[in-house]
Amino acid sequence: MDAVVFFICAAAVVVGALGVIAGRNPVHSALFLLLTLVSIAVLYLQQHAALVAAIQIVVYASAIVVLFLFVITLLGVDKQEPPDDAHPVQRVAAIVLGVLALTGILVLVHGNRWVTGAHSTRGALGTVESGNVETLAKSLFTDFFWAFEITAVLLVIAVVGSVVLARRSGHRAEALDADGPDTAAAPVEQAEGERTPA
Amino acid sequence: MSALAYPDHITATYYLILAAILFTIGAVGLLVRKNTLVMFMCIELMLNAANLTFVSYANALNDISGQVIVFFTLVVAAAEVAVGLAIIIAIFRRRQSVNADDVDLLKG
Numbered sequence: 595m596d597a598v599v600f601f602i603c604a605a606a607v608v609v610g611a612l613g614v615i616a617g618r619n620p621v622h623s624a625l626f627l628l629l630t631l632v633s634i635a636v637l638y639l640q641q642h643a644a645l646v647a648a649i650q651i652v653v654y655a656s657a658i659v660v661l662f663l664f665v666i667t668l669l670g671v672d673k674q675e676p677p678d679d680a681h682p683v684q685r686v687a688a689i690v691l692g693v694l695a696l697t698g699i700l701v702l703v704h705g706n707r708w709v710t711g712a713h714s715t716r717g718a719l720g721t722v723e724s725g726n727v728e729t730l731a732k733s734l735f736t737d738f739f740w741a742f743e744i745t746a747v748l749l750v751i752a753v754v755g756s757v758v759l760a761r762r763s764g765h766r767a768e769a770l771d772a773d774g775p776d777t778a779a780a781p782v783e784q785a786e787g788e789r790t791p792a
Numbered sequence: 793m794s795a796l797a798y799p800d801h802i803t804a805t806y807y808l809i810l811a812a813i814l815f816t817i818g819a820v821g822l823l824v825r826k827n828t829l830v831m832f833m834c835i836e837l838m839l840n841a842a843n844l845t846f847v848s849y850a851n852a853l854n855d856i857s858g859q860v861i862v863f864f865t866l867v868v869a870a871a872e873v874a875v876g877l878a879i880i881i882a883i884f885r886r887r888q889s890v891n892a893d894d895v896d897l898l899k900g
Contacts (some may be wrong), residue, residue: 600802604810611814611837615821620829627833630814634840641851646862650843653866658836658873665877666829670886688823696816700809708805709852716857717851726856733856734863745867752871759878763887774847 599640606633621672624662632656642719645727804852807844815841828880828890832873837870 606629613626631654638647666672679752720729734742818837825831842861850858880890887894 596802600806604806606808607814608817611817611821614830614833614837615817615825617830620827623830623833629837630837631840637810637844638847640802641807641847643847643850643862646843646847646859649863649866653870654836654840656848658870661834661873661877662829665880669881669890671827671829671890685824688820691823692816692820695819696812699812699900708808709849714854716855716860719859726859729856730859733860737857738860738864739865745864746872747811749867752874756874756878759875759882777870781885 596640599636603633603636606630607637619672620666621663624659624666628655628659631659642726645730653765674752804848807848811841811844811848814838814844825862826892828883828892831892832876832880835872836869 610626610630610633614623617623617626631650633649635647638650717729717733720726815838818834818841821834822831827889843865846861850856862870882893884890
């Protein structure tokens, strides 16, 4: 049963990832990304990471994909691209390099054990039957408390920065309006401010 | 190879190989595509591959820190998407395009 779930989700992950890079329409790419993210959430559940799976759904599959779709439709780039968007030599070189890197990783670990090292150096996973939220929270607010505070600062800086970047101020806005008025500017600021804290 | 075909039990190796494949697809997509929005999605794919690796090792080594690290990766990804999309909007206002090749102001 484990194997069935894993292989179905693994196939969905790979199909979704290939769909992201193959889709000619950015909206299709975003929806394939959603498929990949949800499948990865199932794989998290399978590995006793229930809280991480829930957050994957809430943050990635909801907030980030919605933000992508919002920007795509806002900018009006949800149309077919010309198919030759990459230089042919660059495309072939990228695929060859990717295959080489993948075989490199797989050959490097062939014959070795993938999982080595000490077990439970920062504490065990906890009772996995009832979910390990308590263990996770205890570790987050004791061992990783400093990092937690720093990420809070990082989020605040990112939100302020994105608002500053997305709004238009003073002379620059007037100069741009002379070229052509951009009426979509005001909703951008508002929606960005609402969605980024998620 | 037959051991990989019909496993009784899914070990960490399967998840790690899947994560390696996912990371490679993301990296190739980042190099191949010119649409900055799709390039951002490829970065998300690579971040997710790293997250899957962390969770797999947390499960295999019975260590909680792997799952805690995923939270920090998520926060960084969220911040990156917010700032990145704001930059894309700012570029689109000036250039009317999201093609990475159109942003060549610093080209010699």
